[in-house]
Amino acid sequence: MKRFVVGIDVGGTNVKLGLVNSSGRIISRTYFPTKSYIRSRNKLIDAIAQAVLRLLRAARVPQSSVLGIGLGLPGLIDPQRGFVNFLPNIPGWKNVPLKKMLEKKLRLPVFIDNDAKIVALAEWKFGSGRGFDHLVCLTLGTGVGSGLILDGRLYRGADNTAGELGHLPLNEKGAACNCGGVACLERTIGNRYLVQRSRKIFGKGLEPQAVGKLAKRGDARALRFWKETAEHLGNALAGVVNLLNPQCIVVGGGVANNFRFMRKTLIEVLRRRALRVPARRVKVVRARLVKDAGILGARVLVEQSLGRSS
Ligand SMILES: [Zn+2]
Numbered sequence: 303m304k305r306f307v308v309g310i311d312v313g314g315t316n317v318k319l320g321l322v323n324s325s326g327r328i329i330s331r332t333y334f335p336t337k338s339y340i341r342s343r344n345k346l347i348d349a350i351a352q353a354v355l356r357l358l359r360a361a362r363v364p365q366s367s368v369l370g371i372g373l374g375l376p377g378l379i380d381p382q383r384g385f386v387n388f389l390p391n392i393p394g395w396k397n398v399p400l401k402k403m404l405e406k407k408l409r410l411p412v413f414i415d416n417d418a419k420i421v422a423l424a425e426w427k428f429g430s431g432r433g434f435d436h437l438v439c440l441t442l443g444t445g446v447g448s449g450l451i452l453d454g455r456l457y458r459g460a461d462n463t464a465g466e467l468g469h470l471p472l473n474e475k476g477a478a479c480n481c482g483g484v485a486c487l488e489r490t491i492g493n494r495y496l497v498q499r500s501r502k503i504f505g506k507g508l509e510p511q512a513v514g515k516l517a518k519r520g521d522a523r524a525l526r527f528w529k530e531t532a533e534h535l536g537n538a539l540a541g542v543v544n545l546l547n548p549q550c551i552v553v554g555g556g557v558a559n560n561f562r563f564m565r566k567t568l569i570e571v572l573r574r575r576a577l578r579v580p581a582r583r584v585k586v587v588r589a590r591l592v593k594d595a596g597i598l599g600a601r602v603l604v605e606q607s608l609g610r611s612s
Pocket of ligand 1: 469479480488
């Protein structure tokens with residue numbers, strides 16, 4: 303019986319692979335650094351195929367027991383055609399027919415999608431978003447993204463770009479963002495801009511993790527830093543809540559490790575700034591799956607793409 307899925311999370315730092323069984327458990331895993339292959343697209347694709355075969359061999363799972371392979375990638379993906387349109391942080395990836403290339407190498411069905419969308423699928427089926435039909439799943443990190451589950455299905459938009467919350471303008475004027483716009487949310491709470499702001503407060507640039515450590519010890523400046531971050535995010539989310547009326551917002555990504563310092567302010571800002579009915583409805587929770595979301599969501603992607611319910 304075909305019951306396994308190989309989930310692959312292609313990140314700017316590592317490529318993580320996991321073999322997921324039918325109850326959504328990762329029974330075997332491996333990873334390799336993306337950096338070693340960052341200069342050559344074809345070598346990276348080869349390395350992914352080799353890692354899949356190694357993973358199956360190590361778990362003694364024959365290829366005939368595998369339903370398919372799901373990949374999440376950090377960029378603009380066309381899941382219907384199986385093309386990677388563009389990866390902003392990995393050079394050389396433009397209009398790559400990745401699905402076809404991997405299917406030829408592995409002789410298994412391959413499905414691809416944007417990583418934030420795959421994380422949303424994972425949190426919806428296996429994590430904090432379980433049981434909701436209207437869900438916004440945020441990924442806060444170097445980039446700020448989201449995946450939208452609306453009416454019980456993943457919403458992709460006309461060109462698969464739906465959910466690009468990081469490029470929601472917070473103001474009419476402001477600092478230029480690398481998307482070409484100005485005053486985007488990501489320009490305020492993307493990782494590197496948080497580090498910039500920390501420089502003003504602490505006199506040196508601190509990674510969000512370090513500011514989190516200070517906040518844990520009760521450092522007033524660190525606590526204020528997270529409160530301000532939550533205010534910026536909350537303003538953007540007030541718009542999202544008014545637009546989509548979600549039941550739940552799941553906050554994930556590296557920066558979300560500091561969710562406990564932001565939660566109260568986020569909820570306060572939403573209550574104050576969003577419309578009363580959707581503001582009272584929405585729950586704001588932390589993502590549960592964290593590092594495994596990319597792998598587990600790939601299982602959901604494969605099942606849905608093959609027309610099986612999960
Ligand atoms: Zn932008």
